[in-house]
Amino acid sequence: MYKKTSVSLLAVLFSIFILCIAQIGVYAENSNNVIDYLNYLTDSEITNLQADIDSIKNTYGLDVVIVITDNTDGKSSRDFADDFFDYNGYGIGRDYSGLLMLINMQDREVWISTSGEAIDIFTNSRISTMEDNIIGPLSNAKYYNACRTFISDVKSYANAGVPRGQYRVESDMTYADKVSRTIKSLPVYIVALIISVGSTLVLSFSSKGKVTINSSTYEENGSFVLSERRDDYIRESTVKTKIERSSGGSQKSSTHTSSSGRTHGGGGKKF
Amino acid sequence: MTSVKEYKCPSCGAGLDFDPPSQKWKCHYCFNEYEKSQFDKFDEEEILNEDMPELDSYICNSCGAELIADNTTSATFCIYCKSPAVIKSRFSGRFKPKSVIPFRLTKEQAKETYQKWIKKRIFAPKDFKLKEEVDKVTGVYAPFWLFDCKADGFISGEATKVHSWQRGDYKYTQTKYYSVVRRGNARYKKIPVDASKKMDDKYMHLIEPFDYNDIKDFSMKYMSGFMAEKYDVEAADASAILKDRVKDYMSERLRGTVNGYSSYTTNSRQVNISEIEQCYSMLPVYLLVNKYKDKSHIFMVNGQTGKVAGDTPLCLPKQILFAVVVFILVWIIGVFGGALLV
Numbered sequence: 001m002y003k004k005t006s007v008s009l010l011a012v013l014f015s016i017f018i019l020c021i022a023q024i025g026v027y028a029e030n031s032n033n034v035i036d037y038l039n040y041l042t043d044s045e046i047t048n049l050q051a052d053i054d055s056i057k058n059t060y061g062l063d064v065v066i067v068i069t070d071n072t073d074g075k076s077s078r079d080f081a082d083d084f085f086d087y088n089g090y091g092i093g094r095d096y097s098g099l100l101m102l103i104n105m106q107d108r109e110v111w112i113s114t115s116g117e118a119i120d121i122f123t124n125s126r127i128s129t130m131e132d133n134i135i136g137p138l139s140n141a142k143y144y145n146a147c148r149t150f151i152s153d154v155k156s157y158a159n160a161g162v163p164r165g166q167y168r169v170e171s172d173m174t175y176a177d178k179v180s181r182t183i184k185s186l187p188v189y190i191v192a193l194i195i196s197v198g199s200t201l202v203l204s205f206s207s208k209g210k211v212t213i214n215s216s217t218y219e220e221n222g223s224f225v226l227s228e229r230r231d232d233y234i235r236e237s238t239v240k241t242k243i244e245r246s247s248g249g250s251q252k253s254s255t256h257t258s259s260s261g262r263t264h265g266g267g268g269k270k271f
Numbered sequence: 272m273t274s275v276k277e278y279k280c281p282s283c284g285a286g287l288d289f290d291p292p293s294q295k296w297k298c299h300y301c302f303n304e305y306e307k308s309q310f311d312k313f314d315e316e317e318i319l320n321e322d323m324p325e326l327d328s329y330i331c332n333s334c335g336a337e338l339i340a341d342n343t344t345s346a347t348f349c350i351y352c353k354s355p356a357v358i359k360s361r362f363s364g365r366f367k368p369k370s371v372i373p374f375r376l377t378k379e380q381a382k383e384t385y386q387k388w389i390k391k392r393i394f395a396p397k398d399f400k401l402k403e404e405v406d407k408v409t410g411v412y413a414p415f416w417l418f419d420c421k422a423d424g425f426i427s428g429e430a431t432k433v434h435s436w437q438r439g440d441y442k443y444t445q446t447k448y449y450s451v452v453r454r455g456n457a458r459y460k461k462i463p464v465d466a467s468k469k470m471d472d473k474y475m476h477l478i479e480p481f482d483y484n485d486i487k488d489f490s491m492k493y494m495s496g497f498m499a500e501k502y503d504v505e506a507a508d509a510s511a512i513l514k515d516r517v518k519d520y521m522s523e524r525l526r527g528t529v530n531g532y533s534s535y536t537t538n539s540r541q542v543n544i545s546e547i548e549q550c551y552s553m554l555p556v557y558l559l560v561n562k563y564k565d566k567s568h569i570f571m572v573n574g575q576t577g578k579v580a581g582d583t584p585l586c587l588p589k590q591i592l593f594a595v596v597v598f599i600l601v602w603i604i605g606v607f608g609g610a611l612l613v
Binding site for chain 1: 392429441473524578
C-alpha cells in the first residue's frame with residue numbers, strides 16, 4: 001500500500017516536471033516573422049531578416065515580428081499591432097515574450113508593441129529612441145534599412161537586458177481598477193489602523209488637561225545669568241556615499257491590456 | 272473669644288459672603304456691598320499669631336448646631352442653617368496663611384465650565400455624563416506653599432554640526448563634534464506646591480498657573496462663603512517636589528542657550544538650589560468629585576483663571592466605536608483618494 005502511493009506520487013511529480021519543461025520549451029508556433037503585405041521588401045531581404053530574427057529567438061528568447069500594411073481593419077495602430085501578435089501565435093515562453101514593429105502606411109505611423117519579457121527590456125525611452133532611428137529611413141521609403149535598424153536595436157537592447165530601476169506602469173487602468181488594487185494593498189490597512197488606534201489613545205489620555213507652564217513661568221524677570229558658555233571643537237568626520245541616480249521616467253514601461261486580455265507595452269510615432 | 276468666626280452684614284446681620292465678580296463682600300438679604308476697607312471698620316481683623324488649641328467639636332454661631340468638619344477643614348458651612356463658618360484655630364499660629372488669591376469665578380461659572388467640559392468628553396459613559404452632580408461643585412481655598420528660591424545650574428554635553436555637499440557621483444557628509452558647557456543661575460518666584468494630601472498633586476499642577484497680580488494679604492474674611500483646607504504637608508516635604516521642578520526648569524533654561532547645532536545631548540547636569548523661602552497661601556479651586564462604579568473622578572477649575580483639569584471614566588465600547596469609525600474613514604480616503612493619485 002505504502003509502495004503504491006509513493007509510486008503514484010513519483011509519477012505525479014514526474015509529469016509536473018515534464019509539463020514544466022514543455023512549458024519552457026514551447027517556442028512560437030509561427031515561424032514566419034516578416035509579413036509584408038505591400039511587397040516593399042524583396043524575397044532575399046525577407047530571408048535575411050528572418051535569419052537575423054531566428055538568431056535573436058535562439059539567443060535571447062524573444063520573438064520579433066515585422067508587419068508592413070496599409071489596412072488595419074479600422075483599428076488603431078496599437079490595437080492592430082497587439083492583436084496581430086496575440087492572434088497569430090507569436091511570443092516565446094509562458095509569458096509570450098517578443099515584440100512587433102508595425103509599419104502602418106495608412107496612417108504613416110510606426111508602432112512597436114511589446115509582450116512578456118520584452119515589456120521590461122524595451123522601456124518607453126528605449127522604444128522612443130528606436131522609433132527615432134527608424135523614422136529617418138521610413139520617411140525616405142528605405143524600408144529594408146528601417147527593418148535592419150530595428151533588428152540591430154533589438155539585438156543591442158536584448159543584450160543589455162532589463163535596465164536598472166525599471167518598473168511597469170499600467171497606463172489605461174480605469175478608476176475602478178485602481179480602487180480594486182488599492183483595496184488589496186496592505187499599507188492602506190496599516191496606515192488606517194495606526195491612525196485610528198493612535199487618535200483614540202491620544203484622545204483618551206489627553207483629556208485630563210494640559211500643562212501650560214514652562215521653565216520661564218516662575219522665573220523672576222531678568223534674573224537669569226549665564227555665567228559660563230563654552231563650545232569647544234573636538235573632532236570631525238566625513239562620510240562619502242555614492243549617489244544612486246534613478247533617472248526618473250526613463251526606466252518606465254507603460255502597459256495596457258489588449259483585446260485578448262494579455263498585457264502589452266509599446267509606443268508609436270508618425271513619419 | 273469664640274472659636275468659630277461668622278461674618279455678618281453690618282446693616283442687617285445676615286451672613287456676609289465674598290462675591291467673586293465684584294471682589295467685594297455682598298449681603299444676599301439687603302444687597303449691600305462692602306469694600307475690604309469698609310468691612311474692616313465694622314469687623315476688625317483678628318490677629319491670630321498664636322496657635323489656638325484644637326477643639327473636639329465646633330458649634331455654629333448662628334444656630335448652635337455642631338459643625339461637621341474634617342481635621343483639615345478650616346472653612347465650611349453649617350449643614351443646618353447654611354451659614355458660612357470659619358474655624359479660627361485652623362488659621363492661627365503656624366497655620367496662619369500669609370497670602371491669598373481670592374476667587375474670580377462664581378460657582379455658576381464653574382458649573383457652566385463643567386458642563387462644557389463634560390460635553391466634550393467623548394469617551395465618557397453616557398450615564399456618567401448625565402449624572403446631575405454638578406450642584407456639588409464647591410469652591411475651595413486650597414493650601415499651597417509658594418516657594419521662592421535661587422538655582423545654580425550646570426549642564427554639559429556633546430553637540431554636532433552636520434554639513435553635506437555633493438561632488439560628482441558622491442555625497443559628502445561632514446559631522447563636527449563640539450563639547451558644550453553652560454553654567455548659569457536664576458531666581459524663581461512663587462512656585463506653587465500643593466500642601467494638602469486630600470488634593471491630587473497631578474490635577475493641582477494641571478490647573479497652574481495662577482495670576483499673582485491678584486495676590487492679597489491673607490484675611491479670614493475672604494474665606495467667608497467658601498470651603499477651605501489647612502495644610503497637612505509640611506514645607507520641608509513639599510520642598511522635595513519644588514527641587515525636582517526647579518532642576519528641570521534650570522536645565523531646560525540652560526538647554527535653551529545651546530543653539531546653532533544640528534543635534535545636542537546632555538551628558539551631565541547639576542542644579543544646586545539655595546535660599547528657599549516659603550509662603551503659606553490659599554489659592555482658589557473649584558472642585559467636583561464624581562463617584563462612578565466605586566471610583567472617584569476629579570474635576571477641577573482654577574477659581575481665578577478658569578483653567579480646567581479632570582478625568583472621567585472611559586467607556587470601552589465608545590473607544591472601540593471611535594477607533595472603528597476613524598479606521599473606516601481613513602480606509603475610504605486611502606482607497607478612493609489613493610486611487611486618484613496612483
